[in-house]
Amino acid sequence: MSTPTIDRAELARQFRTFIDPAFVIEDDETIRPYECDGLSMYCEMPWLVVLPETVEQVQQAMRLCHEHKVPVVARGAGTGLSAGAMPHAEGVVLSLAKFNRILQIDPLARTARLQPGVRNLAISEEAAQYGLYYGPDPSSQIACTIGGNVAENSGGVHCLKYGLTVHNILSVEMVTVEGEKLVVGSDALDGCGMDMLALMTGSEGLLGIVTEVKVRLLPKPEQAQVVMAGFDSVQNAGDAVGGVIAHGIIPGGLEMMDGFAIVAAEDFAQAGYPRDAAALLLCEVDGTAEEVQEHIEQASNLFRSFGATSIRVSQSEEERALLWKGRKSAFPAVGRISPDYYCMDGTIPRRHLAYVLTEMQKMSEHYGLRVANVFHAGDGNMHPLILFDANVPGEFERTEEFGGAILSMCVNVGGCITGEHGVGVEKIRQMAIQFDDLELAQFHALKAAFDPDGLLNPGKGVPALRHCQEYRSLEHKAHAAEA
Amino acid sequence: MADKTQTLQQQVYAALAEERKLSIVGGGSKAFMGRQTDVETTPLNLSEHTGIVDYQPVELVLTVRAGTPLKEIDAALAEHNQCLSFEPPHFSARSTIGGTLACNQSGPGRPWTYSVRDQVLGLRLINGKAEHLHFGGQVMKNVAGYDVSRLQAGALGCLGVITEVSLKVMPRPASSLTLVQVMDLEDAIPYMNQRAGEPKPLTGACWVDGKLYLRLAGAQSAVEATAHHWDGDVLEDAGDFWAALRDQKLDFFAGDAPLWRFSVNSTAANPPMDGDWLVDWGGAQRWYRGEATMGDMEPLAEAAGGQVSLFRGGDRRGEVMHRQAQPLQQIQQRLKQAFDPDGVFNPGRLYSWL
Incomplete structure (x- = not known):
């Protein structure tokens, strides 16, 4: 990446010629909130923050930055958990916060046309009047935006059945690094040529700026019910998940928590979780009334046959909400018992669950840091929460090391370093474990097809090859030392 | 192996x-x-x-x-x-x-x-x-x-x-059942979309030869309860029908006339072309049999919110896939360059410019 050919003051002056001067932010105090995203351990103060209000302004901003080789970091709500929206020290943060309108809902076609700053939950709230909703529901759905969801290919609790962002969008309007506007996808389910829509989804702001999104909406299921099952071993709970799926039931949501997380969540939410269980499953079945009844019965019986020590089926909407409340508040619940926590995001083939959790316990002892586990059990996506205290010198560094070791283990058992939070800055070193140099070089070549100067979100997503060898040899040494 | x-x-x-x-x-x-x-x-x-x-x-x-x-x-x-x-x-x-x-x-x-x-x-x-x-x-x-x-x-x-x-x-779905009823194409398109908006176990919606076929699949109780409320006669040997549709073995697909595929907005009015049509994917995929040029077909597909391709037969030396907007064409050429710099694989198969 080359250095900017314009200074900060002149860039600000030029922005003010076409963006409302109130939204060209230059002073440190107003910039401060933009220094990080949801992963606040990684901070950087940018040159400028701009908040354009029209697509034309976004195009013009991109043309200006492109001409002067200024890095651009696009930002939605800033809820990301991989520092994907961390600013560049000599770059511009381009906030899409002003693009917050739902442009159209077509109830017959079951689609919604959205500006990128529309909040995820707001889509379902608006669609509810037509009996429709938007499938992907990341935990941050109250705040996170659809543009960010596209950038990260966000999932959520229901993605085993209803898919990720990539499965639920029809088209994206984007602005290229040169400031050109183009549309990938259409109103149809597929198109001719390479699947650029899939490529854009999850590209972490490295290929273009999303300025409009068309999503598919789903009919709201008639009914949903949840079975809670406690187990006295993680192995049994893991086997029970496999049992339900092998039986042909695809639950709307299937979540697991370990003993530590159960107690923390129960203390926080009083959801009625069995405090003595080693693992807890929440299995939600949705569909027609008949289907839900049939599947709830089958799932309960299966859980019993896999050794469940307690079972409870929600009998009302209130009870269903209460059972979920514990799971949904697992993060703040852990936050209450520790000054800080760090949320990891690896995915593993589920059959290795017991092994991975046992190993993680050993690492926890090795690093002297507690860990709680919440787990999208249906799809193998783990969210270990490492508890630490940032005020204790060296503790965050140990936490990072512990986290890196967890991700390496995920790759070693056939999984991956990130299920839904993205690589960003946070996991960029671990990319070298999941991919070899030729693969990373292919990613760089792909990126260059969109952004040859590397101005879009530089330093994120794909590591520079020269850093990979160093990291791999460090990893190798660490493993050798452990052995 | x-x-x-x-x-x-x-x-x-x-x-x-x-x-x-x-x-x-x-x-x-x-x-x-x-x-x-x-x-x-x-x-x-x-x-x-x-x-x-x-x-x-x-x-x-x-x-x-x-x-x-x-x-x-x-x-x-x-x-x-x-x-x-x-x-x-x-x-x-x-x-x-x-x-x-x-x-x-x-x-x-x-x-x-x-x-x-x-x-x-x-x-x-x-x-x-x-x-x-x-x-x-x-x-x-x-x-x-x-x-x-x-x-x-x-x-x-x-x-x-x-x-x-x-x-x-x-x-595999535990149970499956297909309902068939006589319907005009113009009525079938909105009807399919309305049904698809209901929270029922619909997994197929096709119109061919004056008849609408709706497939229900999933838990047996859900399939039966839905079939009870919805119109249409139960189709015998429904599995054969859907397999023939899938494999293009229905009569509609027979013969040498060019086969065009429109991938469009499921609710779009059908393109105004006389001749044989088959509508699948609940309205989102439409097949047409007949002589035409890409130049004639592309505006029709765009008006319906999607794209067209010449799927089988016809003039296969010209373009057979819907044209790409200029910047998208350029990016795809650069992607080709990024993956296959010497252009070794399938030259010109997708587009003349790839």
């Missing part, structure tokens, strides 16, 4: 050294797709590169070599009461999973039970430098790196040779 990766990789090396072009072939059942060109090519045959590498029914994940015939995969999955939810067309008994992905072929359930592109979790690919690379993985959630796996769907092999594919598989 054999791993021919090394042989394939050597063949790509040799082609590079000898400056030859390659045409990638699996079972050959989709040879009719894409453009015909005068470029001389050597076939790169994957039909011996077969076998299931890994199948974990409780994980819903299958990893398979690209040349594996679909029927072999179906049989393995059926043993565990699972299936490829995207119902890939079996244009012949030799149709392979690699070809299915490269051509992005999904059957009648596509709007409800995902497409092949949707269900791909990862793959291995030989690029135009003869490098064997892996992307994605064998787990359902994986956002590390660009989605090179799904980028292959519909690329007709122009970015590389898919050698191995990991897919999400699904349980």
Whole structure:
């Protein structure tokens, strides 16, 4: 990446010629909130923050930055958990916060046309009047935006059945690094040529700026019910998940928590979780009334046959909400018992669950840091929460090391370093474990097809090859030392 | 059951050294797709590169070599009461999973039970430098790196040779039933969309020859209760109908008249072209039989919110895929350059400019 050919003051002056001067932010105090995203351990103060209000302004901003080789970091709500929206020290943060309108809902076609700053939950709230909703529901759905969801290919609790962002969008309007506007996808389910829509989804702001999104909406299921099952071993709970799926039931949501997380969540939410269980499953079945009844019965019986020590089926909407409340508040619940926590995001083939959790316990002892586990059990996506205290010198560094070791283990058992939070800055070193140099070089070549100067979100997503060898040899040494 | 990766990789090396072009072939059942060109090519045959590498029914994940015939995969999955939810067309008994992905072929359930592109979790690919690379993985959630796996769907092999594919598989529905009723095309399109907006186990909606077919599939109780409330007669041997639709064996598909595929907004009014139409995917995929030019068809498809391709027959020396907007064409040319700098694979098959 080359250095900017314009200074900060002149860039600000030029922005003010076409963006409302109130939204060209230059002073440190107003910039401060933009220094990080949801992963606040990684901070950087940018040159400028701009908040354009029209697509034309976004195009013009991109043309200006492109001409002067200024890095651009696009930002939605800033809820990301991989520092994907961390600013560049000599770059511009381009906030899409002003693009917050739902442009159209077509109830017959079951689609919604959205500006990128529309909040995820707001889509379902608006669609509810037509009996429709938007499938992907990341935990941050109250705040996170659809543009960010596209950038990260966000999932959520229901993605085993209803898919990720990539499965639920029809088209994206984007602005290229040169400031050109183009549309990938259409109103149809597929198109001719390479699947650029899939490529854009999850590209972490490295290929273009999303300025409009068309999503598919789903009919709201008639009914949903949840079975809670406690187990006295993680192995049994893991086997029970496999049992339900092998039986042909695809639950709307299937979540697991370990003993530590159960107690923390129960203390926080009083959801009625069995405090003595080693693992807890929440299995939600949705569909027609008949289907839900049939599947709830089958799932309960299966859980019993896999050794469940307690079972409870929600009998009302209130009870269903209460059972979920514990799971949904697992993060703040852990936050209450520790000054800080760090949320990891690896995915593993589920059959290795017991092994991975046992190993993680050993690492926890090795690093002297507690860990709680919440787990999208249906799809193998783990969210270990490492508890630490940032005020204790060296503790965050140990936490990072512990986290890196967890991700390496995920790759070693056939999984991956990130299920839904993205690589960003946070996991960029671990990319070298999941991919070899030729693969990373292919990613760089792909990126260059969109952004040859590397101005879009530089330093994120794909590591520079020269850093990979160093990291791999460090990893190798660490493993050798452990052995 | 054999791993021919090394042989394939050597063949790509040799082609590079000898400056030859390659045409990638699996079972050959989709040879009719894409453009015909005068470029001389050597076939790169994957039909011996077969076998299931890994199948974990409780994980819903299958990893398979690209040349594996679909029927072999179906049989393995059926043993565990699972299936490829995207119902890939079996244009012949030799149709392979690699070809299915490269051509992005999904059957009648596509709007409800995902497409092949949707269900791909990862793959291995030989690029135009003869490098064997892996992307994605064998787990359902994986956002590390660009989605090179799904980028292959519909690329007709122009970015590389898919050698191995990991897919999400699904349980077979416990029960299925099809309702059929007489209806005009104009009425059928909004009707299909209304039904698709109800929270019922609809997994197929097709209009052909003056009749509307709606397929219900899932838990038996749900299928029966829905069928009780919805109009239409229960179709006997419904499985045969949907398989024939999927494999293009219905009478509609017979004969030599060019076959056009419109992939459009499911609610769009049907393009004003006299002749034979078949509507599938709840209105989102429409087939037309007859002589026409791409230039005539493209505006009709755009008015319907989508794109058109000349699927089978007709003039295959011109473009057979909907034109790309200029900046998108440029990006795809650069992507081709990034994956296949010497243009070894399937030159001109997808577009004349690729």
